[in-house]
Amino acid sequence: MSKAQETVLEINLKALEHNYNYLKSKIKPNxxxxxxxxxxxxxxxxxxxxxxxxxxxxxxxxxxxxxxxxxxxxxxxxxxxxxxxxxxxxxxxxxxxxxxxxxxxxxxxxxxxxxxxxxxxxxxxxxxxxxxxxxxxxxxxxxxxxxxxxxxxxxxxxxxxxxxxxxxxxxxxxxxxxxxxxxxxxxxxxxxxxxxxxxxxxxxxxxxxxxxxxxxxxxxxxxxxxxxGFGNDDNEDSNFIPVATLKTNISQIHSLEPNESVGYNRAFTATEKIKTATLPLGHADGIGREYGNGKGVVRIHGQNAPIIGNTCMDMIMVDVTAIDCQEGDEVIVFGQDPTATKFAEGAKTISYELITGISQRVKRVFVD
CATH class of the missing domain: 3.20.20.10 (Alanine racemase)
Known part of the structure; x- marks a missing residue:
């Protein structure tokens, strides 16, 4: 299973080149x-x-x-x-x-x-x-x-x-x-x-x-x-490659019993026994409170893990009851799957707002 050391925004410069060339193909040489x-x-x-x-x-x-x-x-x-x-x-x-x-x-x-x-x-x-x-x-x-x-x-x-x-x-x-x-x-x-x-x-x-x-x-x-990497259209999006991928990791896994709550204001209360994972990013990193309580969904080992409870300043908690995962495993917040467009839809906003809001404290790493 893949491990991630920290929260990073991975910038794929080859994807940028692809998108540039695709757009250039639409216009005349001059x-x-x-x-x-x-x-x-x-x-x-x-x-x-x-x-x-x-x-x-x-x-x-x-x-x-x-x-x-x-x-x-x-x-x-x-x-x-x-x-x-x-x-x-x-x-x-x-x-x-x-x-x-x-x-x-x-x-x-x-x-x-x-x-x-x-x-x-x-x-x-x-x-x-x-x-x-x-x-x-x-x-x-x-x-x-x-x-x-x-x-x-x-x-x-x-x-x-x-x-x-x-x-x-x-x-x-x-x-x-x-x-x-x-x-x-x-x-x-x-x-x-x-x-x-x-x-x-x-x-x-x-x-x-x-x-x-x-x-x-x-x-x-x-x-x-x-x-x-965004074409403002579901059909056009397939012609682009998202440049930025926001990755993080699982800091800790908790087992909750029925009636136990998660996070501030007890915004989520378990109705059955569940497993949660705490991730080291929050609204100070650009994942706002609007993504809490199931409106945001991340991917762990290719499976959906919805955010539960209120988003904290530096942490979010996700439901991993059905996912075979361990502390330290990699988490994809957005990238190619889910895309920033798809992630943003949960909070009824747009990719522009999400990607431009990623805090500068998130480390940028580059792939070319």
């Missing part, structure tokens, strides 16, 4: 590819993931905030890095570390120009984001004349790209909505191209856009969740 590595590369390790993507030939990387980009620059990553949610307080850092900001409002545009001029910049690359239906960040189409006027008054910045974000590209029941977003963006792009003396490149498609809407590929595509 279409650029941006890898999203925000939030510790979706809970894994942003530096190692970025280094691997650079080795594979990635054209661009994207982070949410400037400090994530600084981490990559400090690790020697030199490919262009788009900061998707740039903040005024970070503009000096963005320029000093050669990061490229997403500019999504008049306030952000004016303030970044001030910073660029202060640093003596000319044609500093910026990316203008438009809102086409997600209603989160972005200029509206009606803002185009104002944008063009502001840009005409400075040579400190240059629009390297224009982009938007699809809201429901994974849901083909919302196909009409997505097609409307694509049409809206194309209308915006044509106006921008007519107004500027140069032609920015365009990007719109996320992972599900790459798969479901080839007409949205444009000059570059962006993938986050797909790189990490």
């Amino acid at each position: 279409c650029k590819f941006l890898g999203v590595v925000k939030a510790y590369a979706y809970g894994s390790d942003s530096v190692r993931i970025s280094q691997k993507l650079v080795d594979l030939g990635i054209d661009y990387l994207a982070v949410a905030y400037a400090e994530e980009g600084v981490t990559l620059r400090n690790a020697g990553i030199r490919v262009p890095i788009l900061v998707l949610h740039s903040q005024i307080v970070s503009f000096d850092t963005i320029i000093e570390r050669c990061l490229e900001p997403s500019i999504y409002s008049e306030r952000i545009l004016r303030e970044f120009i001030i910073s660029a001029e202060k640093h003596g910049q000319k044609d500093y690359p910026i990316h203008i984001k438009f809102n086409t239906g997600l209603n989160r960040l972005g200029f509206n189409e009606s803002d185009i004349p104002k944008i063009i006027k502001i840009l005409s008054e400075t040579n400190a910045v240059k629009v390297l790209s224009i982009f938007s974000h699809l809201a429901a590209s994974e849901d083909l029941n919302e196909k009409e909505f997505t097609e409307n977003q694509i049409r809206s963006f194309n209308t915006i792009a044509s106006q921008i191209e007519a107004a500027l003396p140069y032609k920015p490149f365009k990007h719109l498609a996320n992972t599900s856009g790459i798969i479901n809407f080839p007409e949205a590929h444009l000059d570059m595509v962006r993938s986050g969740i797909g790189l990490y």
Whole structure:
């Protein structure tokens, strides 16, 4: 029987390569590819993931905030890095570390120009984001004349790209909505191209856009969740390999008699004689209380072991009555079986939330 020494998040870089190549196969050879590595590369390790993507030939990387980009620059990553949610307080850092900001409002545009001029910049690359239906960040189409006027008054910045974000590209029941977003963006792009003396490149498609809407590929595509092994669709998931596997081990096995309880608040009480295993991870590691009381299920020797009682900060208890196991045996929380998608379903959440929430105290190990 397999033994595990500690709780680890195993990162399979070969799986990352597989997912990258699968997504690349969906786009034309001249279409650029941006890898999203925000939030510790979706809970894994942003530096190692970025280094691997650079080795594979990635054209661009994207982070949410400037400090994530600084981490990559400090690790020697030199490919262009788009900061998707740039903040005024970070503009000096963005320029000093050669990061490229997403500019999504008049306030952000004016303030970044001030910073660029202060640093003596000319044609500093910026990316203008438009809102086409997600209603989160972005200029509206009606803002185009104002944008063009502001840009005409400075040579400190240059629009390297224009982009938007699809809201429901994974849901083909919302196909009409997505097609409307694509049409809206194309209308915006044509106006921008007519107004500027140069032609920015365009990007719109996320992972599900790459798969479901080839007409949205444009000059570059962006993938986050797909790189990490999830296709946002039961059929597509089979084409991907999950990059991260959360493994732990059995610390102790208990035998409970009827009416004995497990864990805090006595949330579980045995109705018959059962066997439980205590595992060394809990809500401080990213397995929240919502997974307790049977909503989360781990795998031990290929068999399901439901979480019983409340999840503790550093421990969870699982029912192993029907499983032949010993203390020290390996436990798979999520990976290929169960996947993070399947594990998250028990708590009515999604793989994104689960994998990005794995604590940094969980050791990362790499397989290539």
